[in-house]
Amino acid sequence: MSEVAAAPLEKLAGAAFDEWVRSRLALFERAAEEALPPADRIPARLHRAMRYAALGGGKRVRPLLAFAAAELAGGGEAERPSLAAHGVALAVEFVHVYSLIHDDLPCMDDDVLRRGKPTVHVAFDEATAMLAGDALQAEAFRVLADMPLAAELRMQLTSMLAHAASTSGMCGGQAIDLAAVGRQLTIDELEQMHRMKTGALLAAAVRMGAVAAGADAAAVAAAAAYGRALGLAFQIVDDVLDVEGTAESLGKTAGKDARENKPTYVSVLGLAAAKARAAQLHREALAALAPLDARARRLRELADYIVGRTS
Amino acid sequence: MSEVAAAPLEKLAGAAFDEWVRSRLALFERAAEEALPPADRIPARLHRAMRYAALGGGKRVRPLLAFAAAELAGGGEAERPSLAAHGVALAVEFVHVYSLIHDDLPCMDDDVLRRGKPTVHVAFDEATAMLAGDALQAEAFRVLADMPLAAELRMQLTSMLAHAASTSGMCGGQAIDLAAVGRQLTIDELEQMHRMKTGALLAAAVRMGAVAAGADAAAVAAAAAYGRALGLAFQIVDDVLDVEGTAESLGKTAGKDARENKPTYVSVLGLAAAKARAAQLHREALAALAPLDARARRLRELADYIVGRTS
Numbered sequence: 001m002s003e004v005a006a007a008p009l010e011k012l013a014g015a016a017f018d019e020w021v022r023s024r025l026a027l028f029e030r031a032a033e034e035a036l037p038p039a040d041r042i043p044a045r046l047h048r049a050m051r052y053a054a055l056g057g058g059k060r061v062r063p064l065l066a067f068a069a070a071e072l073a074g075g076g077e078a079e080r081p082s083l084a085a086h087g088v089a090l091a092v093e094f095v096h097v098y099s100l101i102h103d104d105l106p107c108m109d110d111d112v113l114r115r116g117k118p119t120v121h122v123a124f125d126e127a128t129a130m131l132a133g134d135a136l137q138a139e140a141f142r143v144l145a146d147m148p149l150a151a152e153l154r155m156q157l158t159s160m161l162a163h164a165a166s167t168s169g170m171c172g173g174q175a176i177d178l179a180a181v182g183r184q185l186t187i188d189e190l191e192q193m194h195r196m197k198t199g200a201l202l203a204a205a206v207r208m209g210a211v212a213a214g215a216d217a218a219a220v221a222a223a224a225a226y227g228r229a230l231g232l233a234f235q236i237v238d239d240v241l242d243v244e245g246t247a248e249s250l251g252k253t254a255g256k257d258a259r260e261n262k263p264t265y266v267s268v269l270g271l272a273a274a275k276a277r278a279a280q281l282h283r284e285a286l287a288a289l290a291p292l293d294a295r296a297r298r299l300r301e302l303a304d305y306i307v308g309r310t311s
Numbered sequence: 312m313s314e315v316a317a318a319p320l321e322k323l324a325g326a327a328f329d330e331w332v333r334s335r336l337a338l339f340e341r342a343a344e345e346a347l348p349p350a351d352r353i354p355a356r357l358h359r360a361m362r363y364a365a366l367g368g369g370k371r372v373r374p375l376l377a378f379a380a381a382e383l384a385g386g387g388e389a390e391r392p393s394l395a396a397h398g399v400a401l402a403v404e405f406v407h408v409y410s411l412i413h414d415d416l417p418c419m420d421d422d423v424l425r426r427g428k429p430t431v432h433v434a435f436d437e438a439t440a441m442l443a444g445d446a447l448q449a450e451a452f453r454v455l456a457d458m459p460l461a462a463e464l465r466m467q468l469t470s471m472l473a474h475a476a477s478t479s480g481m482c483g484g485q486a487i488d489l490a491a492v493g494r495q496l497t498i499d500e501l502e503q504m505h506r507m508k509t510g511a512l513l514a515a516a517v518r519m520g521a522v523a524a525g526a527d528a529a530a531v532a533a534a535a536a537y538g539r540a541l542g543l544a545f546q547i548v549d550d551v552l553d554v555e556g557t558a559e560s561l562g563k564t565a566g567k568d569a570r571e572n573k574p575t576y577v578s579v580l581g582l583a584a585a586k587a588r589a590a591q592l593h594r595e596a597l598a599a600l601a602p603l604d605a606r607a608r609r610l611r612e613l614a615d616y617i618v619g620r621t622s
Contacts, residue, residue, distance in 0.1 A: 037479070042483075042487065043478065043483050043486035043487050043490065045486065045490060046478055046482065046486035047478060047482065050478070098445075099445075102441055102442075102445060105333070105418075105441065107416075107436075107438045107441060108438050108441065109419075109438035114498070125418075126418035127418045127419050127489050128486070128489070129521065130413055130416070130419065130441070131413075131482050131485055131489075132416060133445070133447065134409075134410075134444070134445075134476075135477060135478045135483075136414060136483050136484035137445065137448050137449070138448070138476040138477040138478075138482060139473075139477060139478075141452045141469060141472075142470065142474060142477055144469075145466055145469040145470035145473050148469055149463075150462075151462040151463040151466040152462040154433040154462070154469075155456055155462040155465050155466060156471075157458055158452060158455075158456040158465075158466075158469055159456035161452075162449050162450075162452040162453035162456050163453060165445075165449040166357050166446060166449040166450060166453055167354065167357055167358060167361070167446045167449075167450075168347050170447050171357065171442050171446040172353075172354050173437070173451060174442055174444075175354035175356065175357035175442050176354050176613035178438050178439070178442075179354065179356060183322065193578050230384050273586050291600065302319075
């Protein structure tokens with residue numbers, strides 16, 4: 001993984017992937033801009049805080065995964081799969097952003113820097129930050145409910161997102177994380193925590209993108225297996241970057257895990273073994289896609305990108 | 312309203328209503344008990360906090376409204392309408408409970424007493440309280456998504472709940488409330504704030520109960536108008552009780568609004584005019600039900616109960 005980690009995005013996947021990412025990010029930003037309440041609508045301060053947190057920042061890994069998974073339905077570069085994945089991309093990113101806002105609050109991680117900017121409670125205030133997170137979660141479900149898709153599909157998506165955000169997913173993982181500070185975790189416990197805290201929503205992004213676009217059952221199952229492996233790989237790379245990265249490259253405080261005595265893949269396995277585990281999960285994610293044809297190309301490229309990222 | 316405010320529940324509506332309330336509350340508690348993750352499942356502390364906040368306390372006004380509205384579909388005391396309203400009752404109450412947990416946090420109202428017990432962040436800790444609220448919101452949408460109803464109905468319910476919980480509803484009202492502390496509000500601004508903060512979710516409970524049970528369009532429209540009037544009346548009575556009640560009768564800190572310099576109906580209109588406005592909204596709520604037959608009986612009785620309550 002180490003040579004991969006050093007390679008810039010362009011070298012990994014070439015101009016076509018780069019262009020695909022750029023176009024999907026532009027699509028996402030426009031959709032998010034429109035979906036969020038305007039900054040001048042009352043309560044304006046709350047709306048400004050939501051937009052501050054949700055717009056114009058972040059790697060948008062979850063939206064990109066949703067867009068890539070939507071291509072499994074076929075149609076390649078056509079608009080249909082992307083349009084179907086629109087609402088999914090917004091909903092999973094809004095849930096992710098809400099969790100970041102709450103996670104950064106003084107009663108949680110007490111962090112002041114996120115996506116290269118002051119965190120929401122620093123730029124606004126704690127109460128507004130909490131409400132902005134609360135409102136973004138409601139917004140996520142509103143977006144799914146109001147998607148121009150068959151009700152049966154929207155219900156499946158809503159159920160998937162609710163489970164991924166619940167105590168069997170993201171919220172549960174964060175609670176285990178809280179309880180784990182200063183404790184020695186086994187590698188199994190650590191993996192369980194990360195699968196819930198980060199993996200559940202990443203995997204949901206992939207599966208929901210495929211389902212929303214109408215991919216067949218075999219493709220959805222392959223996407224789900226890919227999402228599970230890649231979701232965990234993502235978090236291990238995060239742990240590695242927290243040790244190897246800088247605040248400047250990450251856009252958030254570096255070296256926090258060790259300082260806060262949090263169990264991570266690096267603290268439990270060591271740096272080399274953590275990287276090896278990420279590489280293994282990378283291979284597992286690609287193997288899950290093996291039965292699929294070129295429609296899985298963007299998912300393959302995203303796996304390389306996610307495991308190889310340096311920020 | 313003053314004589315109504317002094318009358319106990321039994322005198323208002325008689326034994327049949329009393330028995331109906333008891334049976335629906337028992338139904339609700341059993342359903343909530345089953346719907347929430349077990350207290351011994353990991354992350355146990357988070358699950359205990361969610362159950363501590365959501366079980367065995369509160370007036371359950373929103374669930375009762377949902378059950379009463381479900382009877383508009385006909386079937387009287389039959390099980391069908393209640394079963395259909397089950398998920399609605401759980402979902403709206405989970406959203407309500409999450410908002411109470413977050414509202415009580417130090418960065419918001421900083422309160423230590425709720426439903427006669429220490430607030431969640433006092434009984435557990437701030438981080439657990441925040442996560443318990445976050446998880447209860449996700450749980451609310453999970454319950455709706457997994458209801459045994461047609462997908463089209465579940466989608467309508469999900470959309471209604473998401474809007475009621477959003478910045479155009481509950482979260483928006485709380486943000487306006489925050490911004491209003493120490494400011495002079497006009498009666499229109501105050502009404503708008505209360506309609507969003509409390510009214511939106513109460514009105515959603517009524518409308519969602521009617522929709523879930525399959526009430527016809529005229530009944531749903533009547534229920535919606537009833538819910539809007541009663542939702543505002545509920546908050547005015549809350550403002551009155553904050554002045555006239557005691558911590559013992561309320562199960563929460565009394566006299567808070569004045570101490571925190573919050574604008575309320577009492578501070579803006581005075582006590583007598585606030586009571587008169589509640590009585591007027593009570594009449595409006597009943598007038599909205601006028602076209603409906605005996606199926607609206609429980610909604611009528613609940614209006615008397617809600618406006619006449621002393622806690």
